Amino acid sequence: MKFDLSKRWCWYFNELSKIPRPSRHEAAAAAWVKAFAESHKLEWWQDEWGNTIIYKEASPGREHEDSVMLQGHLDMVPACAPGVVHDWEKDPLSLKVEGDYLMADGTTLGADDGVAIAYMLAILEDDTLSHPPLECVFTVMEEIGLEGALHLKPENIRSRRVISLDGGSETSTMCCAAGGIKGAIHVPVNRASYSGTCMKVSFSGCLGGHSGIEIDQEHANPILLLARFLRELQEQKVPFRLVNWNGGAADNSIPQFSELQLETAETEKLETSFAKFKEEVFTEYGPTDPGMKLELHPCKPAVTPLSEESGARLIALMNLVPNGVTQRNLTLDIPATSDNVGTMELKESEAIILFRIRSLYESGLDDELRKIRIASELNQASVEVLIRYPGWNYHPESALRDALNPLIQKHYGKDLVIEGTHGGNETGIWSGLHPDSDIISIGSVEEKIHTPEERLDLKAFDRMYHLLTELLEVL
Numbered sequence: 001m002k003f004d005l006s007k008r009w010c011w012y013f014n015e016l017s018k019i020p021r022p023s024r025h026e027a028a029a030a031a032w033v034k035a036f037a038e039s040h041k042l043e044w045w046q047d048e049w050g051n052t053i054i055y056k057e058a059s060p061g062r063e064h065e066d067s068v069m070l071q072g073h074l075d076m077v078p079a080c081a082p083g084v085v086h087d088w089e090k091d092p093l094s095l096k097v098e099g100d101y102l103m104a105d106g107t108t109l110g111a112d113d114g115v116a117i118a119y120m121l122a123i124l125e126d127d128t129l130s131h132p133p134l135e136c137v138f139t140v141m142e143e144i145g146l147e148g149a150l151h152l153k154p155e156n157i158r159s160r161r162v163i164s165l166d167g168g169s170e171t172s173t174m175c176c177a178a179g180g181i182k183g184a185i186h187v188p189v190n191r192a193s194y195s196g197t198c199m200k201v202s203f204s205g206c207l208g209g210h211s212g213i214e215i216d217q218e219h220a221n222p223i224l225l226l227a228r229f230l231r232e233l234q235e236q237k238v239p240f241r242l243v244n245w246n247g248g249a250a251d252n253s254i255p256q257f258s259e260l261q262l263e264t265a266e267t268e269k270l271e272t273s274f275a276k277f278k279e280e281v282f283t284e285y286g287p288t289d290p291g292m293k294l295e296l297h298p299c300k301p302a303v304t305p306l307s308e309e310s311g312a313r314l315i316a317l318m319n320l321v322p323n324g325v326t327q328r329n330l331t332l333d334i335p336a337t338s339d340n341v342g343t344m345e346l347k348e349s350e351a352i353i354l355f356r357i358r359s360l361y362e363s364g365l366d367d368e369l370r371k372i373r374i375a376s377e378l379n380q381a382s383v384e385v386l387i388r389y390p391g392w393n394y395h396p397e398s399a400l401r402d403a404l405n406p407l408i409q410k411h412y413g414k415d416l417v418i419e420g421t422h423g424g425n426e427t428g429i430w431s432g433l434h435p436d437s438d439i440i441s442i443g444s445v446e447e448k449i450h451t452p453e454e455r456l457d458l459k460a461f462d463r464m465y466h467l468l469t470e471l472l473e474v475l
Contacts, residue, residue: 056124
């Protein structure tokens with residue numbers, strides 16, 4: 001299918017893709033949105049962080065209606081395929097079409113949440129549409145813990161009818177969302193000389209994915225599996241010292257890769273242990289991560305190895321820290337509580353591990369954080385809470401859902417599906433700012449988000465735009 005730039009939502013998505021916009025680097029995208037408002041003579045507001053709101057008056061005859069807020073986030077998760085070099089602060093995305101899907105060449109696509117940005121700008125531009133007063137909210141830093149939206153105050157948001165464009169699908173809407181904690185574990189380490197052969201262990205090709213959507217798919221976590229390998233070496237009395245260790249792209253992404261360096265005085269024992277570990281991993285995770293690659297090669301050490309004591313503490317911690325789904329909500333049939341160990345970075349004097357906890361319950365967030373603190377304290381590490389954000393609780397009555405359902409029946413021949421999500425999104429912020437808000441969360445069909453294989457269904461992209469404009473007409 002053609003990516004038709006004569007369709008204004010496609011044109012705006014293409015233009016947005018030319019602007020680098022990883023989290024905390026959305027200034028150019030926010031300036032672009034502000035310039036759009038000014039060129040179209042629309043009222044706008046922007047804060048120091050880059051959160052931007054554009055207002056449009058109602059179409060003729062609908063001035064008396066309550067306003068509706070449309071909402072999406074400007075930032076995207078920056079992730080590259082192995083071997084791909086991309087400067088996320090300078091380089092535009094390289095878009096390509098494969099069949100009916102739009103993708104980026106070697107990187108994430110940013111359909112999460114570029115689709116929302118494109119929809120809002122196309123709607124704001126089109127004076128032929130029928131709609132109530134509109135309040136279009138463009139937030140920043142969503143992907144790193146909803147940081148941008150957390151800076152907004154109740155007086156910044158006028159609307160009590162909210163259509164989030166960062167969740168759900170063509171025929172479903174979210175009815176609740178998990179709260180979350182983004183945190184960092186800091187592990188102080190010392191280094192000491194060691195005489196041995198340096199070997200590199202590379203673990204790549206894992207499927208990864210969004211930790212709020214795919215955490216229950218049992219994909220391999222290569223960071224934690226390498227931690228297991230190191231512990232097995234200890235148990236098998238293979239002498240070694242850890243030199244370097246890194247992996248993952250973001251706290252909220254299930255890691256796709258990890259690699260480490262270690263020095264050993266007995267390479268044959270190491271190779272034997274590695275072969276056994278590799279066989280175990282492929283037996284356990286081959287069905288879920290068929291593209292995995294585990295390799296062991298000699299290398300030159302990057303730095304002086306860790307002391308035996310420092311390495312032991314780090315390895316013990318990484319074998320204790322919780323990961324994956326720890327509780328399910330059987331009513332909604334979704335994960336209720338989970339942990340994701342997203343990144344590992346071993347620096348000169350400390351290791352930093354980023355994690356994301358998600359839960360439908362505040363008590364669930366507290367309990368998982370408690371587990372991580374205990375594991376850390378036992379190994380002389382500390383835990384830093386970087387961001388904590390609220391969830392969005394289910395409300396049984398919704399005029400927005402009631403308006404959307406007949407449109408789903410009309411176009412798809414079935415009822416609107418009402419779902420909960422384990423993913424955290426800004427609906428929890430809007431609900432917290434104004435608890436009386438009526439909220440739905442809908443979106444297009446995006447697959448493998450937060451990975452270089454991310455793709456956007458172009459046919460659904462078109463259908464969802466028309467559904468959204470029809471919904472605004474009938475409200």
